[in-house]
């Protein structure tokens with residue numbers, strides 16, 4: 770695992786956007802709500818083709834923070850040969866040995882059950898209703914999944930697994 774000090778947003782190649790004060794307050798409020806047991810209105814539903822999926826249990830407005838992508842944080846170099854299908858870039862450093870990733874295999878939250886779009890079909894792209902955005906929050910990188918349009922109750926949540934490195938194979942995704 771990487772020490773907390775490894776998550777130093779200033780190392781990001783090209784920089785990472787700083788989260789606004791207002792959004793940072795919202796993020797802290799989300800954390801507090803979770804701590805007291807107020808969970809977001811999302812359901813984990815099993816699908817025979819897609820495995821576990823996440824769906825909206827109420828209407829969700831565009832730009833709502835859905836969840837932070839959390840888990841153990843490790844150096845990318847330690848995980849390159851892992852067969853996990855849920856590793857997420859946290860910091861993509863100019864010096865690759867300083868790049869870190871989130872590994873949600875042992876500890877995580879609902880984010881690891883959110884499925885991805887098929888990058889090779891127009892239908893896949895139409896399904897996308899979340900965007901994955903990395904922010905500098907108080908000097909540390911954080912990954913958030915945010916609604917990129919209004920989402921109907923009952924709609925499944927999808928984002929593009931290939932936002933940055935384009936290395937995730939999605940040809941077989943439904």
Ligand SMILES: C[S@@+](CC[C@H](N)C(=O)[O-])C[C@H]1O[C@@H](n2cnc3c(N)ncnc32)[C@H](O)[C@@H]1O
Nearest residue numbers: 818819820821854855881882883884885942943
């Ligand atoms: C981060 S996990 C998402 C949760 C996963 N469905 C599960 O059951 O644990 C990523 C894996 O889910 C599956 N997956 C994600 N999106 C999919 C899609 N659109 N169609 C089919 N399988 C998908 C693939 O097996 C992928 O490797």
